[in-house]
Amino acid sequence: MKNSVRQLLAAAVLLLFLPTVPFAQNLEQFEQNVTEFTLDNGLHFIIIQRDVAPVASFVTHVNVGSADEPVGKTGITHIFEHMAFKGSQTIGTTNFEEEYPVIMAMDRAYQAWHRERTSLHPDEEKLSELWAEFERLQQQSQEFVVNNEFSEIVDREGAVGMNAFVSTDETGFFYSLPQNKAELWFWMEADRFTNPVMREFYVEKDVIWEERRDRTDNNPIGRLIEEFNSVAFSAHTYKNPPVGWPSDIDAVNIEDTIHFYETYYIPQNLAIAISGDVDPVEMRRLAELYFGHWPARPDSPELTVVEPEQRGERRFDIVDQSQPILMIGYKGVAENHEDFQALSMLSNILFSGRTSRMYRSLVVEEQLALQLQGINGYPGSRFPGLFLILGVPNQGVDLDELESRIYEEIVRIQEEGVTQEELDRVVTQARANTVRGLRSNLNLALSFAQAHNQRGDWRTLFTDLDRLGEVTTEDIQRVAQHYLVQRSRTVGRIVTEQEQTASLD
DSSP: OEEEEEEEEHHHHHHHTTTOOOGGGHHHHHHHHEEEEEOOTTOOOEEOOSSSSSSSEEEEEEOGGGGGGOOOOOOHHHHHHHHHTTTOSSSBOOOOHHHHHHHHHHHHHHHHHHHHTSSSSSOHHHHHHHHHHHHHHHHHHHBBBBBBBHHHHHHHHEEEEEEEESSSOOOEEEEEEEGGEEEEEHHHHHOOOOOOOOTTTTHHHHHHHHHIIIIIOOOOOHHHHHHHHHHOSSSSSSGGGOOHHHHHHHOOOOHHHHHHHHHOOOOOGEEEEEEEEEOOHHHHHHEEEEETOOOOOOOOOOOOOOOOOOOEEEEEEEEESSEEEEEEEEEETTTTTTTHHHHHHHHHHHHHHHTTTTTTIIIIIIIEEEEEEEEEEOOSSSSEEEEEEEEEETTOOOHHHHHHHHHHHHHHHHHHHHOHHHHHHHHHHHHHHHHTTTHHHHHHHHHHHHHHHHOOOHHHHHHHHHHHHOOOHHHHHHHHHHHHGHHHHHEEEEEEEHHHHHHHH
């Protein structure tokens, strides 16, 4: 989520193609170059041999996202993702044996302050004393910190693109290295995930607060998205923002985060993919050496919440000093549902590219919209999500007019269907886009790890293409009629203050 509408909509289009697939006939070629194995503790590895250059990309994919967070702990997945860059018991510290007791004493001090602060009748004098003690211990803990040691080590050895992400469905960590530095990656990755520490925890919480202010609290689009998700979902945890609700960010502590790590960062929830000029036999030896001692733990709790059937359209407006924005979401299905591919192709026919129906009609011909984009599987696809539409009206165009025209185009497909030519175009487009995306080591490793964790097998990247090719024009019309209906629709809008004033007059 970025600061401009254009960047947001571009990101939505990019997300649309994440689950697309390469040509099915390439599966046999990939199988010849893919080695996979599972350690005794349940940690799965996928090794993709590509000798195009003496480099390799390393991806640690965790099948845990913000949707898995316990009640009252939203944002904790994001917080732990930050902690993973703070080193370990050996990296980032001058003396961990002395540092650890100070970290835990600091956490107890924060918990005491927070309990008093959220009590029915907080004592201001006691609050001041407790906060002073917390700040003293936090300052003391900083004396042991070696700033940015983890990143500096890998940077010195030629690392490129070190980063991480958290979404509703998943968490990922990745970077690339020269292939002769593979053992360094194994040592450091195993060290930070088997020996994590909550170093600079409350310092990082300040960073997360700033991220929330920048992306949500002070960003009209961010506020719209957060409100939209919380209205569209009444029970499912897709309603929660990955950055966390403010009170949860405030409340979460080190003890909570350690418990979250022990519950969800278990070997069987991780898939590690390595793509590049590497020897699979050597990768397995290093995997056993560095990750083999990580003990298996009980399976994480499964998310069993099922979103109840929506009983009618939900609508809200946010009055803001911003350009008007329109979001429309229809309840959809998870990626493993038989209708997911048809809904994705419907979204592409309506919104993907300059020849799509919505773009051609509403942007080019009628000039009602500056931007129109769609995505199937928002804000995630592990569980049933939304068929989402994002629209920005042209200057002088009323939001009601744009919304009505969008519905007219949907009704047109429901009544008349689509042509085989339109369907062939979006299938070809999806294939070509994926082939381009899988040319890099990093995209290959990330796609394979995601497919394994979320679908059970990296081969689904290829076999899903058969499902895509089996979608018919009748399927497109059927899913449009079944899913894009008013009773399952949520509509959220940013209305400018001037427009609201005018409507009241």
